[in-house]
Amino acid sequence: MNRYRRVSTVFRKELIETLRDRRTLMAMVVVPIVLYPILMVVLVEALKSEAGRQEKEHYLVCVPDQDHRAWLDGVFKREEDARAEEARLTEEAAKRVGRAPENAAAAFQTRLRWDQITIDVVPADQMWDRVSRGGYHVGVLVNPPPDPEHFADRHNRVVQILYNDTNPLSDVMYRQLNFIFGNEMERIVRARVRSVAGSDQLLSPLAANSISTTSPDRQFAKALAMIVPFLLVTMTVTGAMYPAIDLTAGERERGTLETLAVSPVPVGQIVAGKFGVIVTIAMTTTALNLASMTAVIHFSGMDKLFSTMKPESDSVGLSVEAMIVGEPGPGATEFAGQQRSNIERRRSIERAAAESVGFIASAAPVVLASMIPFAVLFSAVMLAVCSFARTFKEAQNYMMPVMMSAIVPAMIVSYMPTIKLEGVMLVIPVANIVVLMRELFLGNHNVAAMVLCLGSTCFYAAAAVVVANRVYGNESVLFSDVGSYKTLFVRRYLRPQKLPSSAMALLTVALLFPFYFYAQAGLIGTESAARNQVVLVITQIGLLALPAVLLSWYARTDIRETFSLRMPSLPHVAGAMLLAVSMTPVVTLLQRIQFHFFPATDLVHALEQQKAILFGNSPWWIIVLVFAITPGICEELLFRGFLLGGLRERVAQWKTVIIVGAIFGLFHFQLEKIPVTGVMGMVLAWVCLRSGSIFLSILVHAAHNALSVAAETFPIIPRFFGLPQTAEEIGRLNLDVRTAAFLLTFMLGIAAFALARRRTA
Numbered sequence: 001m002n003r004y005r006r007v008s009t010v011f012r013k014e015l016i017e018t019l020r021d022r023r024t025l026m027a028m029v030v031v032p033i034v035l036y037p038i039l040m041v042v043l044v045e046a047l048k049s050e051a052g053r054q055e056k057e058h059y060l061v062c063v064p065d066q067d068h069r070a071w072l073d074g075v076f077k078r079e080e081d082a083r084a085e086e087a088r089l090t091e092e093a094a095k096r097v098g099r100a101p102e103n104a105a106a107a108f109q110t111r112l113r114w115d116q117i118t119i120d121v122v123p124a125d126q127m128w129d130r131v132s133r134g135g136y137h138v139g140v141l142v143n144p145p146p147d148p149e150h151f152a153d154r155h156n157r158v159v160q161i162l163y164n165d166t167n168p169l170s171d172v173m174y175r176q177l178n179f180i181f182g183n184e185m186e187r188i189v190r191a192r193v194r195s196v197a198g199s200d201q202l203l204s205p206l207a208a209n210s211i212s213t214t215s216p217d218r219q220f221a222k223a224l225a226m227i228v229p230f231l232l233v234t235m236t237v238t239g240a241m242y243p244a245i246d247l248t249a250g251e252r253e254r255g256t257l258e259t260l261a262v263s264p265v266p267v268g269q270i271v272a273g274k275f276g277v278i279v280t281i282a283m284t285t286t287a288l289n290l291a292s293m294t295a296v297i298h299f300s301g302m303d304k305l306f307s308t309m310k311p312e313s314d315s316v317g318l319s320v321e322a323m324i325v326g327e328p329g330p331g332a333t334e335f336a337g338q339q340r341s342n343i344e345r346r347r348s349i350e351r352a353a354a355e356s357v358g359f360i361a362s363a364a365p366v367v368l369a370s371m372i373p374f375a376v377l378f379s380a381v382m383l384a385v386c387s388f389a390r391t392f393k394e395a396q397n398y399m400m401p402v403m404m405s406a407i408v409p410a411m412i413v414s415y416m417p418t419i420k421l422e423g424v425m426l427v428i429p430v431a432n433i434v435v436l437m438r439e440l441f442l443g444n445h446n447v448a449a450m451v452l453c454l455g456s457t458c459f460y461a462a463a464a465v466v467v468a469n470r471v472y473g474n475e476s477v478l479f480s481d482v483g484s485y486k487t488l489f490v491r492r493y494l495r496p497q498k499l500p501s502s503a504m505a506l507l508t509v510a511l512l513f514p515f516y517f518y519a520q521a522g523l524i525g526t527e528s529a530a531r532n533q534v535v536l537v538i539t540q541i542g543l544l545a546l547p548a549v550l551l552s553w554y555a556r557t558d559i560r561e562t563f564s565l566r567m568p569s570l571p572h573v574a575g576a577m578l579l580a581v582s583m584t585p586v587v588t589l590l591q592r593i594q595f596h597f598f599p600a601t602d603l604v605h606a607l608e609q610q611k612a613i614l615f616g617n618s619p620w621w622i623i624v625l626v627f628a629i630t631p632g633i634c635e636e637l638l639f640r641g642f643l644l645g646g647l648r649e650r651v652a653q654w655k656t657v658i659i660v661g662a663i664f665g666l667f668h669f670q671l672e673k674i675p676v677t678g679v680m681g682m683v684l685a686w687v688c689l690r691s692g693s694i695f696l697s698i699l700v701h702a703a704h705n706a707l708s709v710a711a712e713t714f715p716i717i718p719r720f721f722g723l724p725q726t727a728e729e730i731g732r733l734n735l736d737v738r739t740a741a742f743l744l745t746f747m748l749g750i751a752a753f754a755l756a757r758r759r760t761a
Contacts, residue, residue: 006265010273018243018277032235032285032292040296054110059117059173062136064124070148072140076114078151078187079180083111093318097325112176131162137173138163151184152191209320211342215349221363225441226414228293228367229434232286233410236371237378237403239285240278244382247274248472249395271383271469278379286371290364367440370450373457374433378406380464384471410434421449426669427456427517448671455666455674456513463503463510470503496556505646508551509638509663516543517669529616533626536614545634548642563641564694572691575752578745579687580703583680585721585742587704590676592724595731611712620713627709632702639664639681640688640697653689660685680704683750690753 063069122130127139139162147153159181163174190200214222251257260270324339385402389395409430413419421435421444432453439446519539552562559565568576615623639660647656664685665678688697711717711725722738724730 003266003269007269007272007276010265010270011276014247014274014277015280018246018281021242021246029288031238032288036289036292036296051110054169054172055112055116057116057169057172059112059138059169060136061117061119061173062122062127062130062139063119064127064141065121065145067145067148068140068142069119069121071142071146071151072119074148074151075180075184076117079183080114082183082187090318093322096322097318110172110176112173117173127162131164131170134164134167134170137167137170138177140177152188152195154192207320207323209324209339209343211346213346213349215352221441221443224294225438226417228290228441229437230407230410230414231293232289232367232371232437233374233430233434234407235289236282236286236375237382237406240282240375240379240382241399241403243278243281244379244386245389245392245395245399247277248383248386249389249392252389253391267472268469271472274472275379275383275465275468278383279375282375282379283368283372286375287368290368294364363440363443367437370433370436370440370454373454373461374430377429377457377461377464378402380461380468384464384468387468387472406430414438421446421453424514424518426452427514429457429460429514433457451671451674452669459513459663459666460510463506466506467503470501491554491556494554494556496558498558498561499649500552500555500557500562500642500646502646502650504551504555505643508547509643512543512547512638513667516667519543520669529614529618532614533618533622536626537630540630540634544638548638552642557645562645563637564645564688564692566693568691568693568696569756571752571756572687572693572696575749575756576687576691576696576699578749578752579683579700582742582746582749583683583700583704584707584723585739586746587676587680588721588723589735589739589743590679591730592733594672594675596733599731615709615712620710623709623713624706628702628705631705632698635664635667636684636688636694636698636701639667640684641694644685644688648689657682657685657689686750687753690756 061072063072120136122136122139124141127136127141130136131139141160141162143158143160144155146157147155161174161177164170190203193200193203251260263270321343324336324343382399382402385398386395389398409428413431413434417438419425419435421432421439425435426432426449436450436453439449516539519535548563549559552559614627618626643663644656644660647659651659661678661680661682661684664681665674665676668674668677684697684701687700688694707717707721708723711721711723715725717723718725721742722734722736724732
C-alpha cells in the first residue's frame with residue numbers, strides 16, 4: 001500500500017468516526033441549516049411584534065396647563081393630517097411613475113396614533129417626579145407658553161421633554177415626540193413663510209432624487225459583507241474545533257492513541273489523514289453556513305430592507321421621481337432628459353437583476369474558495385495545540401485562546417468598513433481574509449491584493465501544517481508527558497542536532513513575514529534618504545539575519561552546517577562568477593518578457609520613484625553597502641541558510657529549490673516583482689545546494705544588487721549590460737546579440753553547478 005492509500009485509509013476511518021460524533025454534527029449541520037433560519041425568523045418576527053406592541057400601548061403625557069394641552073392636541077392632530085396627506089400623495093406619485101411604494105422598513109417602524117395618547121395637566125414643579133416614578137411616560141414644557149389658536153405665530157420657543165431612559169414606553173414616546181416636533185417645526189416655518197410671501201414654494205429650492213448605480217443584488221451583497229465574513233470566520237474555527245479535539249485528546253482519553261502510534265503507518269501519514277478530516281469538516285461547515293445565511297437573508301426579505309434604506313422617505317422619493325418622469329415644464333434643458341434616462345437605466349438594472357442568476361451563484365464560490373487557506377491554517381493550529389492536551393476538557397480550555405485569536409480580529413475588522421485590502425493589512429492573518437471576503441462581496445477584484453493576501457495565508461497555513469506534523473509526531477507530546485514538554489522548549493534539554501527542523505525553519509520565516517512587511521511598508525517614508533537607509537539596514541539585520549542566527553544557537557544546531565559556512569570548490573567559484581556577471585541582464589530579460597505579456601502597472605513607476613527617494617544624494621558606496629551587500633548577506637542567512645538548512649535533508653532537492661525561491665519571492669511583496677524574484681531565489685538556492693557554500697549565493701546576490709543600484713549612478717553600466725534606463729523601456733522586449741551572450745553565460749554558470757560534484761557534509 002503506497003503512502004497516498006494509507007493517508008486515504010486513515011482519512012476515511014477518521015471521517016466516519018468523526019461524523020458519528022453528535023457534537024460535530026451539531027456544529028457542522030444543525031447550526032447552519034436549522035438554527036440560522038429559526039433565529040432569523042424569530043428575529044424578524046420579534047422586531048415586527050415589538051413594533052406592533054408599541055403601537056397598541058397607551059401613552060401618558062403631562063403638561064403644566066390647559067394651553068399646553070390644547071397646543072399639544074393640535075400638534076398631534078396636524079401630524080395625523082400630514083400623514084394622511086403624505087399617504088395620498090405617495091399613492092398618486094406611485095401611479096404616475098408606474099411602480100408600487102417599496103418601504104420595506106415600515107413593518108419595523110412604530111407610528112403612534114392620536115387616540116393612543118392621553119394628555120393630563122399637572123403642576124409644573126411635579127412633572128419631574130411624576131415622570132421619574134413612572135406615572136407619566138413624558139412631560140412637555142414650552143417656554144414662552146404656546147398659543148393654541150396660533151401655532152405659527154412669530155414667537156420662537158424652547159420645548160423641553162422629560163422622559164425616563166429605563167422605561168421602554170417612555171423611551172418610545174420620547175422618540176416619537178422628537179420626530180413629531182421636527183415635523184411641527186417645518187410646518188411652522190412653512191406657515192410663517194406663506195403668511196408673508198403667499199406661498200411656501202421658496203422653501204423647496206431643491207428636490208433630491210437619489211439613484212443608486214449598483215444593482216439590487218450588489219446591494220444585497222453589501223448587506224452580506226457587513227455580517228457574513230465575521231460569521232464565516234467564527235463558524236469555520238468552531239467547525240474545526242471539535243474534530244481537532246476528538247482526533248487528538250479524544251483518542252488519548254479513549255486509549256486508542258497508543259494503538260494507532262504502534263501501527264506500521266508513519267506518523268506523518270496518520271497526521272495527514274487526521275488533518276484532512278479537520279479541514280474537510282471545517283470547509284463543509286463553512287459552505288453550509290454561507291449557503292444557509294445567504295438563503296435566509298434573501299428569503300426573509302432582509303435584502304430588500306437593506307436595499308431600500310435611503311436618506312429620504314419613500315413618499316419624497318416617489319414624488320420627485322414623478323416630477324422627473326412627468327411632462328417637462330417651460331425652461332427644461334437637456335438635463336431633464338438625462339434625469340429621465342437615469343431613472344430608466346435604474347429600472348433596467350432592477351429588471352436585469354430580477355432575471356439574472358444573481359450574486360449567490362457568482363460571488364459565493366469565490367468567497368468559499370478564499371476560505372480554504374484560512375481553514376487549513378486554523379485546522380493545523382488546532383491540531384498542534386490539541387496534541388498537548390491529555391483530556392477532552394483540557395483541550396477545550398486550550399481552544400479558547402485559539403478561537404479568540406480568530407474571532408476578535410474578525411470582529412474588529414468587521415466594524416471598520418473603511419479598511420481596505422492594502423499595505424500591511426495584506427499580510428495580517430485572519431484580518432486580511434475578512435477584508436478580502438468583504439471586497440469580494442462588494443465586487444472589488446484587485447488581483448494583486450488577492451494574490452498577496454491568499455499567498456501570505458497559504459504560507460502561514462503551510463508553516464502551520466509542518467509544525468502540526470512535527471508536534472503531533474513528537475514522542476513527548478504523543479504520550480502526553482508534561483514533564484518532557486520542557487524538552488521541546490528549554491535549551492539545556494534540547495539535543496544538539498546538525499540542522500534545524502523543517503517545522504522550525506518554516507515557522508520562523510512565517511512569523512517574520514508580517515513584521516518584515518510592516519517594516520518595509522510602514523517605517524520607510526519620504527522624509528530623509530539617510531533615515532530610510534538606516535531603517536533598511538536595521539530591518540535586514542534585526543528581522544532577517546539576527547533571528548536566524550539566534551534561533552540556530554538556541555536550538556543547538558550546527559552553525560556551520562545550518563548556514564553552509566564552507567569554502568567552495570574552484571568549479572563552483574567559476575560558475576558563481578559567470579552567474580554574478582550575467583544574473584542582472586537575465587533578470588532584466590525575464591522582466592521584459594513578463595511586462596511584454598502583462599503590461600506594467602503604475603506600480604513600476606512608483607517603484608522607480610521610491611528608488612530615487614531611497615537613494616537620495618548618498619555616495620555610491622553607501623548605496624552599494626545598504627542595497628547590495630547588506631541584503632546579500634542578511635537575506636542569504638535567512639533563506640539560503642536557515643530555511644534551506646531546515647528543508648534540504650527532509651525534502652527532495654527540486655522541491656527545496658522551489659519552496660525557498662517561492663518564499664523568497666513572496667517576501668518582495670509587490671506582485672509584479674514576485675515571479676522574477678522567485679526565479680532568482682530558486683537560482684540562489686540551487687547555487688547554495690550544489691556548492692554547499694552560502695558564500696557563493698551571497699556573492700551572486702550581492703553582485704546582482706550592486707549592478708542594479710550602480711546602474712542608477714554610472715551610465716556605462718546600463719549601456720554595457722543593456723539594462724532599461726526608464727520605466728517605459730521595461731516593457732520593450734529586446735533580444736539582441738548582447739542579451740544572447742549574457743544568456744549563454746548564465747547557462748554556462750548553471751551548467752558548471754550541475755556538472756561539478758555536489759558538496760555535502
